[in-house]
Amino acid sequence: MKQVKGGVTAAKGFEAASTAAGIKYKDRTDMALVYSQVPCVAAGTFTTNVVKAAPVKWDQQVVKSGAKAQAVVVNSGIANACTGAEGFGYCKDTADAAAKALNISADGVLIGSTGVIGKQIPIDKLTAGIKVLAGKKNDTLENGTEAAKAIMTTDTFPKELAVAIEVGGKTVTIGGMAKGSGMIHPNMCTMLAFITTDAAITKEALQKALSEDVEDTYNMISVDGDTSTNDTAILLANGLAGNQEITYASPEYETFKEALHMVNETLAKKMAGDGEGATALFEVKVVGAESIKQAKTLAKSVVCSNLTKAAIAGHDANWGRILCAMGYSGVQFDPEKVDLFFESKAGKLQIIENGVATDYSEEVATKILSEPEITATADIKMGDYSATAWGCDLTHEYININADYRS
Numbered sequence: 001m002k003q004v005k006g007g008v009t010a011a012k013g014f015e016a017a018s019t020a021a022g023i024k025y026k027d028r029t030d031m032a033l034v035y036s037q038v039p040c041v042a043a044g045t046f047t048t049n050v051v052k053a054a055p056v057k058w059d060q061q062v063v064k065s066g067a068k069a070q071a072v073v074v075n076s077g078i079a080n081a082c083t084g085a086e087g088f089g090y091c092k093d094t095a096d097a098a099a100k101a102l103n104i105s106a107d108g109v110l111i112g113s114t115g116v117i118g119k120q121i122p123i124d125k126l127t128a129g130i131k132v133l134a135g136k137k138n139d140t141l142e143n144g145t146e147a148a149k150a151i152m153t154t155d156t157f158p159k160e161l162a163v164a165i166e167v168g169g170k171t172v173t174i175g176g177m178a179k180g181s182g183m184i185h186p187n188m189c190t191m192l193a194f195i196t197t198d199a200a201i202t203k204e205a206l207q208k209a210l211s212e213d214v215e216d217t218y219n220m221i222s223v224d225g226d227t228s229t230n231d232t233a234i235l236l237a238n239g240l241a242g243n244q245e246i247t248y249a250s251p252e253y254e255t256f257k258e259a260l261h262m263v264n265e266t267l268a269k270k271m272a273g274d275g276e277g278a279t280a281l282f283e284v285k286v287v288g289a290e291s292i293k294q295a296k297t298l299a300k301s302v303v304c305s306n307l308t309k310a311a312i313a314g315h316d317a318n319w320g321r322i323l324c325a326m327g328y329s330g331v332q333f334d335p336e337k338v339d340l341f342f343e344s345k346a347g348k349l350q351i352i353e354n355g356v357a358t359d360y361s362e363e364v365a366t367k368i369l370s371e372p373e374i375t376a377t378a379d380i381k382m383g384d385y386s387a388t389a390w391g392c393d394l395t396h397e398y399i400n401i402n403a404d405y406r407s
Contacts, residue, residue, distance in 0.1 A: 001259050007160025009144035010175035012198040012240040013037040017137040018150035021129030023122060024077025024115060029150035031126070032074045033098075033133035034194055039068030039108060040236040043207040045214045047231035053081035055111040056232055058091040066203065067107040069236055072194055073098050073130060074112035074151045076179070079230050081117040090123045097127040101134035112192045114153055114179060114230055148177035151192060154401055155179050159270040165259045167252050170243040172199045174256075176263045180271035191218060193233040193267055199256060200239035201246040208248055209257045210235045217264035220296065220389045221272040222304045235260075272303075272390035273373070277397030282312050283375040287386040294331045295387035301329035302376065303391030312374060313393035317342060317365035319351045322376060339379040344371035 009016050014036055018029040044063040046056050062069060073094055080087045091111050099106035113121070137143070148158035162175030180191030195210075214233060239245075246252045273281030284302045289295035302308055305325035311318040319340055327335065336355040341348060346368045350358050368374070 001163055001165045001262065004162045004164045004173065006141035006162045007144040007148055007175045007177045008034050008194055008196045009139050009141055010162030011173040011196045011238070013139075013238050014175075014196045014198075015137040015139045016143045016147040017133040018143070018146040019129050019132040019136065021075070021125045021132070023075050023125055029146065030076045031129040031133060032147035032150040033130070033137055034072040034074075034147065034196065034236075035102060035137050036070050036196070036236060036238045038238050038240065039070045040238045041201065041203045041206050042067075042069035042110065043203070043210045043235040045211055045233045049231070051082065053079050053113060053230040054083055054087040054091050055080055055113045056230060057088060058095070059110050059232060059234065062107065062110055065107070067105070069108040069110055070104045071098050071102055071108065072110045072112060072234060072236070073133070074192065074194070075114075075121070075126060075129075076151050076153050077115040078113065078119050078121050079115045079117050080113040080121050081230055083118070083120050086120060090121045090126070093123055094126060094130070097130045101130050110234055112151070112194070112232055112234070114151065114192055144175070144177065148179075151177070151179045153179065154276050156274055159267050159274070161263050161266045163259050163262050165255055167199065167241070167243040167246065167255060170241050172241045172243055172256070173197065174199070174259050174263050176267055178267040178271060180274075191231050191271055193218065193264070195233070195235045195260070195263060197235070197237045198239065198241040199237050199246060200241065200243050201237050201256065202248065205246050205248040205253050206235060206237050209253065209260055213257060213261050213264050217261065217268040220300065220387070221268045222300065222389070222391045269390050272392055275392035275398075276401045277395040278392035279372065279395060280312055280393045281373045282309065282391045282393060283373070283388060284391070285375060285377040285386065285388045286380065287377060288379045288381045288383060289385040289387070290383035292385050292387060294333070295385050296389070297329050297331045298326050298333070298378065298380070299387050299389035301325045302378075303389045306394055309391065309394035312369060313395045315366045315369040317351055317360070317362065317369060319357070322378065323355070326378065333380045333382060337381045339381070341377045342368050343375045343377065344368045344373060346371050
């Protein structure tokens, strides 16, 4: 497996485009198109929030129906959530407009929206934007990057990655783009991820690969503890790599899933590190657990702790907050056996041993915690399982961004 340039247009047969439709923002792009030259097998995972945006409901129908998908239309600025029958009707209007502009079936058009909740989409601007996107689409890496920029809201940089693997003597590419900065706490954050691959793979294998991997990637990040109404991860496979079709549980499936994991994990970490107002990516590893579930629960509890996140923002080795967050996680462990380490490019330091503080240097700890990527590792000495979660620090800027988000 090797990383290659690009994102959603890295795989064969995929094109992209972006445009400024004026949905909410001024002087920037706010619509993106991902298009496959041939129909695709589609897989998806979606928010567990009971309040689901109209595009989520639409995409769930498309994925469940088994219809071949060929296009994804995404807008930023307005989420089309809590918009009733009118908002869902706009999804059909969007699909119909895309079908007409691209000469494809409306049944194969997926939709993504992100932004302010409760406002209706200006459908005339959206459909006009679709016509522009259809005329601008191409398979260049640059167009893929511009699409990644267009779907951003409070993100500070576009998030994309692509990797290539060998499957049966054929080169298979997986590329993706994602956005997410606030309202990030997935139970499958607002997070949108669109992944493309030229692999030939069964729908069963594609859906299982995505669903299984989401549990270890997007569902292991948190910025603010708020689970969005719009969380969506879509995976499209068009088969143009020409490999023998990948089936579930085959050796080729494991190779494919490993590559998909690299794309998803990288995009997830980019989202966590780009949390609203964040200055640092905060990674938490729990090792020595008696089960995966125990390790995941403990790791997520720490990255979700506002007190811990504030301490990271202040470069303060306030390890008691980490133990506290582990303690209220709901799983059992012996706090008097816990070892805790802080690590970054500036070095590694053991902070506690068997639940008690070591004679560590606060100066060294502050230096380690002043880096843009920080890892806290907790060894609970109960077994051989481990898990990793990702979050970010909590700064005053988070409040500044969210105090007037709708304006």
